[in-house]
Amino acid sequence: MVRVLKLELKGITKRFGSLVANDHIDVVVEPGQIHCLLGENGAGKSTLMNVLYGLYEPTEGQILVDNKPVTFRGPGDAMAAGIGMVHQHFMLVPVFTVAENVALGAETTTAGGFLNLDDTRRKIQEISDRYGFDVDPDALIEDLPVGVQQRVEIIKALVRDAKVLILDEPTAVLTPQDTDELLDIMRQLKSHGTSIVFISHKLREVKAVSDTITVIRRGKVVGTADPGASTTELASMMVGRAVNLTLDKSPAKPQETTFEVKDLTVIAPSGQHVVDGISFDIARGEILAIAGVQGNGQTELTEAILGLQDRVHGSILLDGEELLGRSVKEVLNAGVGFVPEDRSVDGLIGTFSIAENLILDRYDQAPFAKGISMSPAKVLENAMTRIDEFDVRTPSGSLAAGTLSGGNQQKVVMARELSRPLRLFIASQPTRGVDVGSIEFLHKRIVAERDHGTPVMIVSTELDEVIDLADRIAVLYKGKLVGIVPAGTGRGVLGLMMAGLSPEDAHGDTAGSHPARATAETPAEPQTGNPAEPQTGNPAEPQATNQATAAQPAQEFRSGAVGDDHE
């Protein structure tokens, strides 16, 4: 009954000028499979999928659907052939309702071109019931949480009768709980006969859900792997050399507390308290990681410390000195190193040379400046040292910083910030969009700075990074501090805290976890070696108390899914 579809990409090559984004890529997606494309940022996964979805035209190569060659001139053709795509940045109109978004482009109309949204509502309800999505067709997209928006995207594809669903980095914006739900949804879709192309660079998820893994590196297929392969194997295939995923980190030796934030509140232009009365401190030789889903006040918190926010109340003390109310320059001169979350916007000036970018914070100080003149020789000399020290892969320090890869750009930012004596180091998303090889290096540098006796604050939305680096973990939710927990706190607990549960509730909830959730979580890294992990797998006494309010959608989703699983 269910029409299945075999998809084959044969020798796909896509060039942008001299850049080869895809180089003779062959991929076969068998019907009813979850096929993972694993590769680092910039490996060419998204380009390949945009070719498949008709957004780009391939320079060479062929797409075969059920062994017949096809040409897609636009997304419309791809959709007609049964291919649906959920983009990394959702393609939903925020001010439209769910029904309007689903209808868009495939509207059912009555005579005269009038919209018939009832028909769309019925279809949404049908799919929503089949997979237990619990989506209200008349809700406005902008009012929905990210996880639900993603389901709307999936519904959009299913309404168009997609037989192959492309998910482009679908977990980048999700909490760990939402991620687990998504993985469940993917399994269900598979059991209903939908093939899935899953694009990711997160090994844990890939291993948990894939049937076949194709690894792509620098635009080429470097091999296929079995989901049973170890993460280390997968990582080295992805990077092209052996990588050490575990961070060798000696236990912290915290000294005296020198950095303190008290009752910090940041008010946004809209009048919202985006950071709401939070207090924490960091000792010398300690890394505090700020965890949380994107957009819960992290940006504003770091900007407030740096002096970039206008309406801030509370107190920020570094070595007993008040930083609040000082200019950014004064804060930097007080010994604060800052790696902003978006390096291309706030961290670097892309058209300036690497050497110039390396002295952006000290261009007016000796030895780079003498009076009103600058000394280019000194600037370049400094660049050579830093480039060597931080292993920035570039032929010359006088190249524009914008030409570097993400990982190398981040090394430049990090090199600049760490090249002067610091009394506080803040790094926001230190490894976002950075290749695995560079992650290793950047993490080591951060730990080295800690061991040097600097209080370090890391802001990250990647739970893996938080777990790897932190000596203590503070979780932000809607601008409030949910709690500060020690390193080694379980992934499940942290995930629930990121959804707003207090540490106590989160512990209670994971301890009494459902068997279903436990299985969804077991493919956790064997080698992360978290001492507190055993807590999670204790299905001995299934308590009724685990129906925590914050995890509501999760619960509803599961109960809806049970009956329909085997058709």
Next chain:
Amino acid sequence: MSTTATSPVPGKPLKPQQRPPHPDRNRKPAVSAKPVTWKLPVTLLVLAVVAFIVFGLLGPHGTAKFGISSGGDFFQLPAIEVPAYLAGIVLSVIMLGLAGYAMVLKTKNVRPPRWLPVVFTVLFVVSFLIWVVGGARTPSISLAGLIAGSVTLAVPIVFGSLSGVLCERAGVVNIAIEGQLLGGAFTAAIVASLTDNPYLGLLAAAVAGALVSMVLAVFSIKYVVNQIIVGVVLNVLISGLTGFLFSTVMQANKEMFNSPGRLPIIEIPVLSSIPVLGPILFKQSVVGYLMYVAVIVVWIGLFKTKWGLRVRAVGEHPQAADTLGIKVNATRFWNVTLGGAVAGIGGSFFTLVAIDSFTKEISGGRGFIALAAMILGRWNPIGAFFAALLFGFADNLQSIVTIIGTPVPSQFMAMLPYLVTVFAVAGLVGRSRPPAADGIPYVKG
């Protein structure tokens, strides 16, 4: 995204508001409940206090007389006579009450209901009217005439704002409404004169407006030129071009080129004799009737049809529309063209209905007022219609009030429409949200 344009000085970090929009910043803010602001209660209170002092305590002691029926109506309603002083006090006390209510709601952090500012505005306008008429040399005014005149003056503004709605809903800012009105007025005059047929003039006006708009569309969509700049340049261009042709061609042979003749007023029997409403709805020229049709058709089109859904999607999130197989730039192009045609029809009002000849700058800035009406009406055809009526009303009031003779200097009255704009936009309308991709060209990645 390139960083070059936005990073002015090395070593000097950017202020948050100077940054280019960042995808993460478009996400919903952390705290979802928006606090109710003091803006509305305070605005209302200030206005109510002004009304209480000026219209109430310092108000005239005469009687204001408002005629409702005109001679031709098939039934007559008696004129309303209002004691100005008493009315001023009573109405302003009610306004104070409403302002107080808004204050109470604010302290409870409840959003005021939508009727509140509307009712307040109506009360304010009524008490202002009573104050003006009560203090005039001839304290009598025909309400029917006032309203009918307002609608007439609003016609080109309504067409202009509909043009704006059509363009901006699709994501193209149309500053060139003024130029489209002017182009329509000029072409209507010249074609109607040459053919002796005002209906052909009307048609030609639509074509002229569309052509002006196509220039905007080609430059802003195909060549990705800044839309505001193209629009401003078009206004200057059309103004110069029509001005030149007027003084060289039209002035030289007025008989041949600038005597278009008027579109007849079509009176619908019986219905047109209904007091007040009759003349507004059933005693109009073709352009007047077209205005009502256009408002309704554009509204239904935008919000009830497949076409409208696609247009709005293109104006809100063009990339999303593109991934669903909708041709973004083609949609924009044709919408801008259609908007121009609508504005062109509005322009024909000047030369085929209001007066029967073209003069330099005949549109007199109404294209810009139309832009304000579109914003005031929140990019909604019906909202824009009523906003345009408000401007027409203010415009008409100042001329009528000058005629009946008030103590207020007429120059102050002439400022009225603009004062209304400022207050309406600042305090009463609240937050208005343009289409998200308004003014942002779409270039395929």
